[in-house]
Amino acid sequence: MLLVSTNRSASSRGRWLAFGGALVVSAGMLYAQGTEPHCCVKKVAATAPIAAPAPSPQPAPAAVPVAGPPRIASAAEVQSLAADAPAAAQSFQFALPTGVAPESGLQVKTIWAARAISLLFPQIATIGGYRQDALRWHPSGLAIDVMIPDHTSPEGIELGDQIAGYALANAKRWGIDHVIWRQKIYPGIGKPSWTANMGNETANHYDHVHIATDGGGYPTGHEIYYIGSMTPTPPA
Known part of the structure; x- marks a missing residue:
């Protein structure tokens, strides 16, 4: 059997593999950033004032509501978001x-x-x-x-x-x-x-x-x- 061999730098193929891996890692980072709770929710929770009692015998004003933990999206909501995502964002072609x-x-x-x-x-x-x-x-x-x-x-x-x-x-x-x-x-x-x-x-x-x-x-x-x-x- 006659075979023709073509040598190619392993580093060249390594760069292509690294490029493909970098794309996947980048996508994962973007997704993780997208699921981070909104900054302002944390700030409101940390700095919400505590209501003080009124100096007079009158009833004290109601306490300012404090934001609770962010609501976790249901499976149906996640599927709906995924369906609306642009196709180009899901494909890393090269x-x-x-x-x-x-x-x-x-x-x-x-x-x-x-x-x-x-x-x-x-x-x-x-x-x-x-x-x-x-x-x-x-x-x-x-x-x-x-x-x-x-x-x-x-x-x-x-x-x-x-x-x-x-x-x-x-x-x-x-x-x-x-x-x-x-x-x-x-x-x-x-x-x-x-x-x-x-x-x-x-x-x-x-x-x-x-x-x-x-x-x-x-x-x-x-x-x-x-x-x-x-x-x-x-x-x-």
């Missing part, structure tokens, strides 16, 4: 950078999958793409081979499991046709089955996860790839 897979000869959904896997699994240093083969998947730009480091170790097997599972979880979005990992083929929708023994660990997919899509056509150069969506042309 374009996926080019990953470690060489994209020449790949179709758009295959590129999309390769970029997402490169970003979310920085342990991956090599992803094979277009190549000549007896089957149509690689020559047609429909498949990538995600090479698993230390693939015989428990950590390597777990990493391969995660990547295969992630691809299958996005089967509808990426148009996954099938995934092959550790001599078992998983259709995008349906039950897995064992593959024939091809005689070595590479042919039996023990050292890499093979991911095949339905392609979506060859890129025009104007595509923008996100984690959850893809646009065929730049926005106006």
Whole structure:
């Protein structure tokens, strides 16, 4: 099997992961600030004057009411607020950078999958793409081979499991046709089955996860790839 490796600075992918994490943290901070009790409630409670008795025998004036603790919103109120929130505030989209897979000869959904896997699994240093083969998947730009480091170790097997599972979880979005990992083929929708023994660990997919899509056509150069969506042309 001929694979093309593209090295990329781990710090570059780290910055993208840190950026995504920062967005989530920022959103959490904004939510926490939004749920803080209003400042003025605290001040009224702390400085409300205490009524003094009148010097005459007449009844003393009523005490100034003191603000109590803020009321906790009901579940129905919270759901109503969430429903009214602008959609843009709930989505932190950013374009996926080019990953470690060489994209020449790949179709758009295959590129999309390769970029997402490169970003979310920085342990991956090599992803094979277009190549000549007896089957149509690689020559047609429909498949990538995600090479698993230390693939015989428990950590390597777990990493391969995660990547295969992630691809299958996005089967509808990426148009996954099938995934092959550790001599078992998983259709995008349906039950897995064992593959024939091809005689070595590479042919039996023990050292890499093979991911095949339905392609979506060859890129025009104007595509923008996100984690959850893809646009065929730049926005106006």
